[in-house]
Amino acid sequence: MYDVTISGAGPAGALCGSIIAKAGYNVIIFDKAKLPWRKPCGGGVPEHVYSEGLLNYDELKRANIIEKDTKDMYLRSNTGKELIVETPGETVVDRKIFDQYLRDKALDAGAIIQDQKTVIDIVRDDNDYINGVKIKDSSGVKEINSNIVIAADGVGSKIVVKAGLRKKWTQDDYAICSVALIEGYIESEPLSNSMQLFIDDNIAPNSYAWLFPMRDNKANIGVGIWKKSKKRAMDYLMKLTQQPFFKKKIDEKKFKIFWKSSYPIPIQGVKGRTYGDGVMGIGDSMGFVAPIIGEGIFSALLTGKLAAQSAIKALKIGDYSKKILKEYQRNWAKFGLKEGYNFQKMMRDMMVDNIDENFNKLIDWALENEENRKLIGEMFVSGTSLVGNIPSELISKITKELLPRIKSK
Ligand SMILES: Cc1cc2nc3c(=O)[nH]c(=O)nc-3n(C[C@H](O)[C@H](O)[C@H](O)COP(=O)(O)OP(=O)(O)OC[C@H]3O[C@@H](n4cnc5c(N)ncnc54)[C@H](O)[C@@H]3O)c2cc1C
Structure with a gap:
């Protein structure tokens, strides 16, 4: 019996596992890939990963991780x-090197990582609490039990659907x-x-x-x-x-x-509830990705860290109910992620209607003055608009000035 099982050893799962293991709990992380693998990605790691203290820039630099x-x-x-x-x-x-760096830190902290093991299902106890997963490898299917299960298995996660956290994605x-x-x-x-x-x-x-x-x-x-x-x-x-x-x-x-x-x-933001009895969903598995730019490494690490903190709290008191794990959702909500995603979605959906023409209008507007240029920067780079709440000037200037232009034919 483990304290925590994590499905997926990408940035979300690896950071989450290392924080929980560092606190002295036993954690096992399964990944379906043969590790190390290179997750297809642009590899752009935003500055707020460092300024929010999720990773240490100097350490990554010294380890030669930054390309x-x-x-x-x-x-x-x-x-x-x-x-x-x-x-x-x-x-x-390079994600092949970056992800392995995070996994090495989890291993150093005492987490167990097993690759080429696909998590195919969740297991529930008599009270309907999730208390384990089913994994499949070349030797067959096995059941692994733990007090808490954390889904960090990316966009294709099946267990978040089976756990009732979100519906299956549509196209x-x-x-x-x-x-x-x-x-x-x-x-x-x-x-x-x-x-x-x-x-x-x-x-x-x-x-x-x-x-x-x-x-x-x-x-x-x-x-x-x-x-x-x-x-x-x-x-x-x-x-x-x-x-x-x-x-x-x-x-x-x-x-x-x-x-x-x-x-x-x-690219539609977080859908559903990110916690349940004995379970939490982090990173891409729950849709934590900025809808315009597709940036998700920051939120994978952030939700990995916040879920780890809530898991540690639950393990300390021996209560893994959704009442306790709800704290995780409250904590990530404080970062304004949902508001940021909704704003970006609204902008994007308006733009894609006629993306080439609208994007040219957007550049013209941005080039009119320094303030406009900065606002567009914030929208695309997503840093300020997602860390903390979106600045109200950003919303009001864009909605009052830019959107009417985009809407006009
Ligand atoms: C092409 C592309 C470009 C991108 N570019 C950027 C970028 O430049 N910057 C940025 O911030 N974001 C980018 N993103 C988004 C970013 O890659 C993700 O947001 C981020 O990797 C999410 O981390 P994660 O740990 O939640 O999931 P992932 O990184 O997807 O990791 C999930 C892990 O779970 C494993 N897994 C999957 N299913 C199972 C299973 N059933 N059982 C066990 N293990 C399983 C996988 O093998 C994987 O190792 C890009 C995405 C794509 C597709």
Whole structure:
């Protein structure tokens, strides 16, 4: 019998497991992948991961985990309109290395991690409390019992549905992203320290494409597609690499895709309840992802930490009921995540109606003055709007000035 079972050893599960193990409780984390694996991701780790104390920047730097420190975000429309907004300093990581760093910390703290074990179901006790999981591996199906189960198994989590925390996603609840790591990126190009986003319905339908710089002339490139799609996301990614503006960023002789993959990302915000008797859901499993930009590493780590704190409290008093675990939901709500997601969803849904034209209008508005530019920065970078409550000036200026322009034909 374990104190806590965690399904999924990504950022949410690994950080959560390390905090609980550090407090002296026995934790087992299962992951279906053969570890270490590289979760398909842009690898953009926002500054508020560090300023909120979720990870220690200096430690990551010393451990050589940070591929690139960036200073701003560059946005480009389909007609070539450009906007640069300063960021508090986003870092870029390789998820294969970053996730393993987090798992190593969990192991150091005393957590057990077992890979190639898929959590396929939850187990309930006579009082209907969740008190374990069923795992499947090459030797068959086994039942593992624990006082608390934490779902950290990402967008495809089945146990959050079985536990009654949320409904199954519908197709509109997620976008499909394709991502590639490339060599041959020209590090001396003017934007070599910028997170770069390209908004063009022909390249990334209803979403965006990106280039995030890495070290040694490498970069992470990707596209998202949402709702309509004539082709697969990977076909769109290949289309991105053929664009003249993209070709200027690479040395064609050295250009090589050395890894690529596709993966869904939940983009409708948190749906359902994130706790129940003996159970909590964290990270992507519950939809903790910013709906415009698709950033979810911050909230995976944040919810991992907050769920760990609530689990420790419950373990101390021996009460794993939803009455006690509800504290987890109250605590993440204080960060204004729901309000931030709702605001971003409203903006995004208005934009995707006619994304190319609307995005050009948005850039024009942002370029009118410094204040507008900063507000757009906050909306895209998501930092301030998601940590704490959204600044009311942001909402009122955008709703009074920008939205009417977007709505006007
Ligand atoms: C292409 C793409 C680009 C992205 N880019 C960014 C970005 O640049 N910045 C950012 O902040 N966010 C980005 N995101 C979102 C980010 O990847 C996620 O929000 C983040 O990884 C969530 O962490 P997590 O631990 O909740 O889930 P995950 O990282 O998905 O980890 C879940 C873990 O659970 C395991 N698992 C799954 N099912 C089971 C099971 N049944 N049993 C056991 N284990 C299981 C998986 O193998 C995995 O290791 C991107 C997402 C995608 C798809």
